[in-house]
Amino acid sequence: MVECFKVPDNLPLVGTVYFGIIDRGTNVLQIRPTTFCPLSCIFCSTDAGPNSKRRRTEYLVELDHIMDWTSYLVKIKGEGVEAHIDTVGDPLTYPKIVDLVHQIRELEEVATVSMQTHGHLLNEKVIDDLEQAGLSRINLSIDALDPQLAKRLAGTENYNVNRVIEMAKYITENTSIDLLIAPVWVHPLNDLEMEKIIGLAKELGAGRNCPPLGIQKCERHKFGRRVKEIKFMTWYEFYRRLRELELRTGTKLILKASDFGIRPATTLRAPYQKWEKISVNVVGPGWFKGESLAVTRDKRWVVTIVGAELPEGSEVNVRLLRVKDNILVATISN
Ligand code: SF4
Structure with a gap:
């Protein structure tokens, strides 16, 4: 049974990929208020959703808490921030998603509020509310047009x-929200769907102020789901196929960060080095089985401890395995 952990408001919201805010050194902040997902995609890199076998916990962050940290981090970045609500599940599961969009939009440093979703929870009212709240763009993943394959x-x-296609149409026909169709290419299962999805994006008029399509490569992840029919393309093969499709359909598919206005920007730097030994306090369960959630002694960073389910309240020494993009992953050290 997966437990729901309400992130206490005295915990920092930087340091983990699971919840809070990720700052990878550009003008984009990834905002992650929840880990829940209604789907169980067979290629999911985060083993999300009801069929998850590895998850131990779902996290939920209070609106005021995530807004405090978002306001703090956008000030460090300055003007022209894109707040991208993406999550390791689906952002539409967040009970206060409309308020979150609205409050982020009010921040003067924020130029764009975007969201990544598979759209299973979209309906006309949610779309209208998100538009009113100031959502700029939805990156909508549609991985197949064939209904049976899409279900699979x-x-x-x-x-x-x-x-979901109806909702995509509703977005382009009735709102000012920009639409980017973002299929995951799960080779070879949906190879024959890509050209059809490109046709759909054109027909819908996706990409008013952004590229119409952002095809994503299905990647092998240590804790992702595996299905034996999935073959992982190399990046060379992926781009070769995208180039072929570009020529055949006359659509730009190979994208650069600058297509989205992404540029380097000031960042909050974690004051730690990889392999450094530090002392942390365990504050809750880890996301996956065999992990724990901890906080640094100065209470400014959360740390994921891998390889140990530790009791809350314990103080332990850990060795940092990852200090990158403000994400701290550690293992127990003597
Ligand atoms: S791929 Fe996305 S929508 Fe599908 S199960 Fe994973 S997190 Fe959920």
Whole structure:
């Protein structure tokens, strides 16, 4: 049974990929208020959703808490910030998603509020509310147009791709929200769907102020789901196929950061080095089985401890295995 951990408001919201805010040194901040997902995609790199076998915990962050940290971090970045609500699940599961968009939009440093979703929870009212709240763009993943294949890829019997397509149409026809269709290319299962999805994006008029498509490569992840029919393309093969599709469809598919206005920007730097030994306090369960959530002694960074489920309240020494993009991962050290 996966437990829900409400992130206490005295915990920092930087340091983990699971919840809070990720700053990779550009003008984009990834905002992660929850880890829940309604789907169980067979290729999911984070083993999310009801069929998850590895997850131990789902995290939920209070709106005021995530807003305090978002306001703090956008000030460090300065003007022209893109707040990208992406999560390791689906952002539409966040109960206060509309308020979150609205409050982020009010921050003067924020130029764009975008969201990544598979769209299973979209309906006309949610879309209208998100538009009113000031959402600039939805990156909508549609991985197949064939309804049976789409269900299979989503790992969810009641996933209805035709309903998601209807919502995509609603977005372009009735709102000012920009739409980017972002399929995951799960080679070879949906190879034949890519050209059809490109046709759909064109037909819908996706990409008013951004590219219409952002095809994503399905990648092998240590804790991702595995299905034996999935073959992982090399990056060379992926780009070769994208180039072929570009020529065949006359659509730009190979994207650069600058296509989204992404540029380097000031960042909050973690004052630690890889392999450094530090002391931390365990504050809760880890996201996956065999992990724990901890906080540094100065209470400014959260740390994921891998390889140990430790009791809350314990103080332990750890060795940092990763200090990159403000994400801290550690293992127990003597
Ligand atoms: S790929 Fe996205 S929508 Fe699908 S299960 Fe994973 S997090 Fe959820």
